[in-house]
Amino acid sequence: MAVNIQSVAELLSASLDPRQNKQAEQSLKAEETKPGFSLALLQITATESHPLQTRLASSLFFKNFVRRNWTNQDGEHLLPANEVTTIKHELIGLMVKVPPSLQAQLGDAISVIAESDFYEKWDTLVDDLVSRLTANDAIVNNGVLRVAHSIFKRWEPLYRTDELYTEINHVLSKFAVPFLQVWENTDKMITQNEGNPEVLKAHYGTLDLIIKLMYDLSTHDMPPQFEESLGHISTLLHKYLTYQNAALNTDDDTEAGPLEDVRSDVFGVLNLYTRKYDEEFKQYLTQFIGTSWNLLTTIGPEQKYDMVVSRALEFLTTIASIREHAENFNNADVLGQVTERVVIPNLSLRESDIETFEDEPIEYIRRDLEGSDEDTRRRSATNFLRKLMEQFEKLVTDVVMRYVDHFLAEYAKDRSGNWKAKDTAVHLFTSIAAKGTATAAKGILSVNSNVSVIDFFQNNIAEDLTDANAQLLLKVDAIKYLYLFRSILSAQQWQAAFPLLVQHLNNSNYVVYTYAAIAVDRALYLTDDQHQPIIPRVNIVPLAKDLLQHLFTLVTKNTKPEKVQENEFLMKCVMRVLIVVREGVVPIMDLVITNLVNITKVIRHNPSNPSFCYYHFESLGALIRYAGPQQPEKIESSLFPAFMEVLQSAVDEFTPYIFQLYALMVATNPSGQLSSNFQQLVAPVLVPAIWENKGNVPALTRLLVNLIPRGAEQIAASNQTEAILVVFQKLVSSKAYEGYAMDLMETVVQSFAPTALEGYWTTILQLMFHRLSNSKTENFTLRFVRFYHLVSALQDKGLGADFFIAVADKVQENVFTPVYMTIILPDTQKLSRPVDRKTACISLTRTLADSQAFVERYQKRGWTITCEALLKLLINPPLPPAADDTIEDRDVDELGFGAAFTQLNTCKRPTPDPWPEVTDVKAWVGATLRDADQRHSGRIGRFVNEKLDDQGKAALQSVMQG
Numbered sequence: 016m017a018v019n020i021q022s023v024a025e026l027l028s029a030s031l032d033p034r035q036n037k038q039a040e041q042s043l044k045a046e047e048t049k050p051g052f053s054l055a056l057l058q059i060t061a062t063e064s065h066p067l068q069t070r071l072a073s074s075l076f077f078k079n080f081v082r083r084n085w086t087n088q089d090g091e092h093l094l095p096a097n098e099v100t101t102i103k104h105e106l107i108g109l110m111v112k113v114p115p116s117l118q119a120q121l122g123d124a125i126s127v128i129a130e131s132d133f134y135e136k137w138d139t140l141v142d143d144l145v146s147r148l149t150a151n152d153a154i155v156n157n158g159v160l161r162v163a164h165s166i167f168k169r170w171e172p173l174y175r176t177d178e179l180y181t182e183i184n185h186v187l188s189k190f191a192v193p194f195l196q197v198w199e200n201t202d203k204m205i206t207q208n209e210g211n212p213e214v215l216k217a218h219y220g221t222l223d224l225i226i227k228l229m230y231d232l233s234t235h236d237m238p239p240q241f242e243e244s245l246g247h248i249s250t251l252l253h254k255y256l257t258y259q260n261a262a263l264n265t266d267d268d269t270e271a272g273p274l275e276d277v278r279s280d281v282f283g284v285l286n287l288y289t290r291k292y293d294e295e296f297k298q299y300l301t302q303f304i305g306t307s308w309n310l311l312t313t314i315g316p317e318q319k320y321d322m323v324v325s326r327a328l329e330f331l332t333t334i335a336s337i338r339e340h341a342e343n344f345n346n347a348d349v350l351g352q353v354t355e356r357v358v359i360p361n362l363s364l365r366e367s368d369i370e371t372f373e374d375e376p377i378e379y380i381r382r383d384l385e386g387s388d389e390d391t392r393r394r395s396a397t398n399f400l401r402k403l404m405e406q407f408e409k410l411v412t413d414v415v416m417r418y419v420d421h422f423l424a425e426y427a428k429d430r431s432g433n434w435k436a437k438d439t440a441v442h443l444f445t446s447i448a449a450k451g452t453a454t455a456a457k458g459i460l461s462v463n464s465n466v467s468v469i470d471f472f473q474n475n476i477a478e479d480l481t482d483a484n485a486q487l488l489l490k491v492d493a494i495k496y497l498y499l500f501r502s503i504l505s506a507q508q509w510q511a512a513f514p515l516l517v518q519h520l521n522n523s524n525y526v527v528y529t530y531a532a533i534a535v536d537r538a539l540y541l542t543d544d545q546h547q548p549i550i551p552r553v554n555i556v557p558l559a560k561d562l563l564q565h566l567f568t569l570v571t572k573n574t575k576p577e578k579v580q581e582n583e584f585l586m587k588c589v590m591r592v593l594i595v596v597r598e599g600v601v602p603i604m605d606l607v608i609t610n611l612v613n614i615t616k617v618i619r620h621n622p623s624n625p626s627f628c629y630y631h632f633e634s635l636g637a638l639i640r641y642a643g644p645q646q647p648e649k650i651e652s653s654l655f656p657a658f659m660e661v662l663q664s665a666v667d668e669f670t671p672y673i674f675q676l677y678a679l680m681v682a683t684n685p686s687g688q689l690s691s692n693f694q695q696l697v698a699p700v701l702v703p704a705i706w707e708n709k710g711n712v713p714a715l716t717r718l719l720v721n722l723i724p725r726g727a728e729q730i731a732a733s734n735q736t737e738a739i740l741v742v743f744q745k746l747v748s749s750k751a752y753e754g755y756a757m758d759l760m761e762t763v764v765q766s767f768a769p770t771a772l773e774g775y776w777t778t779i780l781q782l783m784f785h786r787l788s789n790s791k792t793e794n795f796t797l798r799f800v801r802f803y804h805l806v807s808a809l810q811d812k813g814l815g816a817d818f819f820i821a822v823a824d825k826v827q828e829n830v831f832t833p834v835y836m837t838i839i840l841p842d843t844q845k846l847s848r849p850v851d852r853k854t855a856c857i858s859l860t861r862t863l864a865d866s867q868a869f870v871e872r873y874q875k876r877g878w879t880i881t882c883e884a885l886l887k888l889l890i891n892p893p894l895p896p897a898a899d900d901t902i903e904d905r906d907v908d909e910l911g912f913g914a915a916f917t918q919l920n921t922c923k924r925p926t927p928d929p930w931p932e933v934t935d936v937k938a939w940v941g942a943t944l945r946d947a948d949q950r951h952s953g954r955i956g957r958f959v960n961e962k963l964d965d966q967g968k969a970a971l972q973s974v975m976q977g
Contacts, residue, residue, distance in 0.1 A: 018046060018055045024065055027072040043076065053080055053094060054101055060117055061109050070113070074120035081124045086131045088709060088751030103128070107143050111158030118158055122165040129166040134182050140166075141189045148193055150200050153217035160197075160224035163190070167231035175235065183235060191232065191240035198225050202251060212262035219263060219273040222255065226280040230287060237292050249299040256281045256306055268317040269367070275323050282307075282326030289333045300340070307331055312356045316365050321392055324361060328395035331357075335402040345407055350414045353403070354443075359418065361396040362446070363439045364488070372488065376525035377581055383495075384533070397446040404447050404463065412465040415447045423475065434486040437475075441492045444471055445499065456540065457502040468503050472496060480515045487524050494519060494527070498534040501541055509549050513538055517558065520565055528569060532588040539591045546901075548595070555592065556599040560606065562592055567610040576621040579614060583626035590630045593637035594902050594921070601642050608653045611635050619661050622668045629917060632672040636679060636921030637902075643683030651680060655692050667708065674700075674714035675922040681721040682924070689726040697722055697730060701738040706745060710916045716746075716755040717924060720762045727766040739763060740775055747782050750792055757798040761805055765929060769813040776822045784826060787838065800842045801851050804858035805929070816862040816869065832873070840884050849893035850928050853936055856893070859885040860940045864947030864955070879962040885940070886970045892936045941974045948975075 023046055029039035046052055059065055059073040084093050092099050106128075110121045133140060147159050167186065173179050201221045208214040229248075232238050241248060255277050265272035271279070285303055288296045307327045314320050334340045344350060371379045382391050404411040422440035425433045448468050450461040462468050479485040479493040497504070497512055504512065516538065519531035541549040555562075566589050571579055580586075593600055593607070600607060614631060622628055635654070643650050658673045681693055700718060705711060719739070723730065730736060739759070746756035760779065763772070772779075783802070786795055807816040823831040843855050862869055862881055869877045902920050933939045948955035959971055 018049045018051050020055045020058055022046075023052070023055050024059050024069055024073070027059065027076060028066070028069045030076075031068055031072055047080060047084075050095060051098065053077065053084075053098060054105075056080065057102070057105060057109060060113065060121070067114070067116075071116055071120070074113075074117045074124075078120045078124040078127070081127050085128060088749050090131055103132075103137055103140075107140070107147065107159070107162060110162055111147055111155045113158075115157075118161050122161050125162050126165040126169065130169065133166060134185050138185075141186055145189055145193045148197050151204055153201075153204070153214070153221050156197060156201070156221050157217070157224060160221065160228060164224055164227050164231060167228065170231065171234040180235070183232075187232065187238050187240065191238050194225070194228065194232075195240060195244060197221070198251065201225060202254075209260060209262075215260065215262055216273060219277065223273065223276050223280060226252075226255075226277060226284060230280065230284050233284070233287060233291075237288075237295065242295060245295060245299070249296075249302075252281050252284060253302055253306065256303070256310075265319060268319055271319045271322055275319055278310075279322040279326045282323065282330050286326070286330045286333050289330065289337070293337060297340075300334075303330070304334060304340075304343070308357075311361075316360070316367075318367050322390060324392050325390035325395040328357070328361065328392070328399045329390075332395070332399045332402045335399065335406060338406065341403070341406045344403055345410070347410060347414055350403065350407070350411060354400070354415055354418055358396045358400050358446075359439065359443070361392040362442050364435050369488075372526055376529070379526055380529055380533075380584070393442065397442070400443075400446045401449070405450075408463065409465060412447055412463060415443055416466070419444050431486075434489055438488055438492055441476070441489075441496065445496065449499065453499060458499050458537065460502055462500070462503055468500050469508070472500070472504075480512070480519070487527055490519065490522070490524075490527050491530050494530040494534050498530070498537055501534075501537055506543065506549050509538065509541070510554075513550050513554075517562065520562070520569075529582060529584050532566065532569075533584045536584070536588045536591040539595050552595055552597070552599070556596050559592055559596045559599055560603045563589060563603065563610075564606060566592070567606075567614075570614065571610070571617075574617065576617050577623050580618045580622070580624040580627040580631075583624055583630055586627050586630040586634065590634040590637060593634050593641070597641045598645070599641075600638060601645050604638075604642055604646060604649065607638055608649075611638065612653065612657045615657055615661065619664055619666045619669060622666060625668075628668065628672075629919075632669075632676065633919055633921050635676055636919045639676060639679045639683060640921050643680060644685050647680075647684040647686065651684075651690060651692060654680070667710075670708065671710045671714040671916050672919060674711065674718045675919045678714070678718040678721045678924075679922045681718070681725065687725060689722065689729065693722060694726060694729055697726060697733075697735060698738075701735060701742060703741065703745065706742060712746070712752055712755055713916045713918070716758055717922075720758055720924070723762045724766045727768075727771070731767060731771040736767065736771055736775070740778070743779070744782055747786060750790065750795070753786070753792065753795045754798060757795075757802060761802060764802075764806060764809065764814070765812075777825045780822050780826050784823075784830065784834070787834070796838060796842055797845060800839050801846065801854065803839050804843070804851075804855045807858035808854055808861055808929075810861045810865065816858070816866045820868050820872075835877075836880075840880060843884055844887055848926065850926055852888055852893040853928070853930060853933060856885060856888050856936050856940060857930060857933065859888070860943050863958075864943055865951075870954070878958055879967075882958075882963060882971060883967065886967065886974075889937055889940065889970075889974060937974060941976065944971075944975050 023043070026039045026043050026046065029035040030043065032039075056073050056077040060070050060077060062070070065073075087093055094102075106121065106125055110118055110125070113121065129137065129140070144159050144163055147155060149155050170179065170183065201218050204218045205215060205222065208218060229241070233241065258274065258277075260274075263273045289300065307330055311324065311327055311331075314324060335344060344353060368379070371382075383393075400411070400415065419440045422436040422443070426437035426440065444466070448463050448466050448471070449459040450463055451459070453459050476493045476496045479489045480497075485493075494516065497516065501509075513535075516531050516534050520528050520535065522528045522531065538550055539548070539555065543549060566585055570582065570585050570589070573579065611631070611634060615635075618628060618631070639650055639654070654676070658676060661669050661673055677693070677696065681689070684690070699705070700715060700722070706715060719742070723739070730739070740763075743756050743759050743763075746752040746759065749756075783799055787799060803819060806814045806819050809815065820831045823834070843859075846852050846855055859881055863878065863885065869881060902923075944955050955975075959968055963971060
């Protein structure tokens with residue numbers, strides 16, 4: 016059925032109304048399955064008669080639709096070929112015509128398409144872009160350049176590969192010269208329209224995009240076209256670093272305007288070129304260093320200049336990192352000026368910082384936190400000072416400590432009036448005391464030997480932790496000092512400091528209690544050289560109830576969904592306490608379950624903070640992991656219904672988390688059985704539609720892998736075996752999901768009675784052989800080898816090598832020989848996990864011991880090469896893995912909603928060992944072969960003498976003698 020454009024437009028309008036949006040979104044989901052839906056969205060976006068809000072909603076929906084539906088996991092287009100072609104053909108033309116708010120959404124969509132298609136499947140794109148560039152139409156040029164920027168900015172984080180460089184050269188060969196011409200034209204248009212504010216602003220917007228693109232095109236190598244014109248380009252960059260025009264000024268002190276945007280981007284380019292192309296660029300540098308200095312010493316404290324200041328400081332930091340240029344600073348007077356005129360003004364608190372602290376505390380914390388990506392003046396000034404200290408450690412320390420002492424003396428004169436002086440002193444000291452970058456796990460690891468971090472703490476910092484009346488921002492400084500230098504404090508010092516941190520969780524100020532939560536989390540994560548926690552678990556268990564109750568109260572203070580999940584740092588602290596107390600959670604389960612369930616029910620209505628949600632579900636994972644084995648019924652009765660509500664509400668962002676938690680519930684239940692709840696869950700989990708969501712696949716596989724061993728009999732009795740194999744068929748056909756397919760099949764083979772799979776074996780091997788012959792990957796080959804050895808080793812279950820050969824014959828007569836010779840045997844040596852190597856040893860041993868096919872059918876070489884493969888494995892026999900119950904930390908900065916699966920570390924599945932009884936593999940192999948030799952009337956001994964060379968004989972005899 017064709018798409019009705021008018022009704023789609025009405026649904027998009029309704030989706031903007033909070034009273035109708037849920038219903039409208041459901042209806043749009045139904046519409047998007049119809050052919051031509053994406054083109055309808057583009058038409059609505061392009062049609063000026065629709066309200067701008069509807070067009071914006073349409074462009075946003077188009078972007079998200081493309082993100083979900085452009086390609087599958089293997090990079091194949093999901094839309095019909097004619098729709099794909101039309102989108103590529105129309106998109107650029109549309110982008111250059113629509114208003115900037117719509118351009119931004121379409122630019123993102125183009126970026127998604129380019130990710131998979133550019134440039135092999137979209138080699139006309141650059142020609143299309145170049146053909147649309149104009150001499151003087153800023154609106155059209157901005158559309159074209161915005162598209163180019165959205166595509167070329169992808170290059171910066173990518174590793175150098177031949178494919179990437181081919182793509183970059185393809186772009187430069189077509190785009191670089193017209194791009195430089197547009198820059199030339201834009202410069203002329205800016206000069207000609209200096210008195211015409213509207214036209215000037217449009218061309219200044221073009222200039223900003225040009226400088227962004229200069230950066231994009233230079234991230235891997237300097238384009239030869241730029242190198243030829245480097246002198247002229249430098250002149251233009253310098254011109255716009257110092258350019259002034261009242262028409263481009265903004266009245267708003269908080270929002271950067273066109274002048275600031277361009278200057279920030281120029282500094283970005285200067286930093287890149289100084290860092291990567293110093294040889295070619297250094298002859299032009301002097302003017303930029305002087306200009307940066309002038310700018311930094313004259314620019315105001317207003318927030319609108321923050322990005323320019325940060326980037327200028329970043330540029331000077333790069334200058335200071337090159338010894339030749341750094342020599343300019345190697346002088347006590349110069350360093351005094353740098354500290355006084357550049358570092359201190361940008362390190363000191365401003366009124367706007369204090370306003371943010373009071374009015375937008377979570378924003379203040381995210382900007383201020385060490386390791387944040389946000390460019391702040393304070394962080395950039397700190398980095399500059401640290402870079403100077405790397406070059407001239409003693410000199411910088413002496414200069415800066417004079418200022419530290421000066422500010423501390425100012426504070427001592429009037430502690431309430433001059434508290435900001437102490438804040439400056441603490442930040443100056445921290446800047447020179449810390450060496451290197453703070454790590455997320457352990458903070459600062461190395462310190463300046465010319466100062467004492469501990470003395471400074473005891474003399475100046477500790478008082479603000481113990482004084483109830485200390486100024487709030489000084490309390491924050493003190494907590495942050497502990498947080499930053501956490502690895503430098505000894506275990507004894509931490510024993511004294513930790514209770515003070517916990518106490519600050521009770522502070523009524525948002526920033527103070529949040530910083531306390533951040534520091535508590537990191538302190539609990541700290542371990543010594545023996546991997547033992549610095550704060551012993553026994554110290555935390557008695558505090559856990561009050562600590563958690565207080566954290567939950569802070570999280571749920573405001574009951575709106577967006578406010579409950581605003582502060583991920585509190586939720587991370589909850590997670591950490593639960594991971595640390597482990598089984599100590601059992602006595603306080605009611606408190607923890609009630610709060611976590613209530614939070615789940617609130618945030619499912621409007622998931623808005625991926626980090627908070629991640630920590631929330633990790634907290635649930637910790638609860639299940641540690642309380643599940645002792646209280647399985649309570650865990651299930653409390654959590655199962657709450658999780659079902661989430662699934663029934665179709666909260667896509669939470670679904671993969673719920674499946675992981677269900678899997679953990681099954682795994683931790685000591686009964687070994689499936690409860691009726693989980694028996695009833697099997698059928699819905701096998702519905703093909705639920706496997707369409709990319710993020711669900713790993714979590715659903717994990718759940719099935721846990722359900723099948725406990726429910727194999729009921730699954731077979733309910734005729735659900737075939738449904739599992741349908742899932743396997745879907746997964747094994749995809750390179751992206753092949754690993755999950757094989758996880759599933761390994762579990763099926765180990766769990767089901769051979770009779771339950773009788774009718775399916777031929778199909779299973781057919782699908783695997785098809786992959787091996789038509790779209791083999793290294794990963795799939797190794798997974799197939801692993802699978803073969805599992806089947807071959809499961810002789811006592813009625814399987815074994817002869818069973819596998821018989822099934823392979825049904826697929827294709829004699830196919831086993833080439834598969835065994837060219838895939839199984841050579842790739843067996845590539846198996847790296849100890850448990851896989853153990854399985855291979857068991858498989859090959861049982862083949863040598865009992866396989867009739869290898870005695871009769873493959874008597875010429877089969878037994879010999881199998882024995883040789885086994886002996887190779889036994890050179891380094893696999894050892895059982897050490898038990899490890901550590902829960903790793905993870906960096907959640909990359910988390911996004913709806914994009915992909917996020918593994919919960921508390922739910923990680925330990926590597927299963929099908930053979931726990933085999934602890935000494937070599938001894939087991941020897942005993943098995945000796946036993947087989949007796950059962951088969953000395954056959955093994957005969958084969959050893961007949962089929963092995965002297966070296967092989969000696970090796971196998973030593974194994975068999977034990």
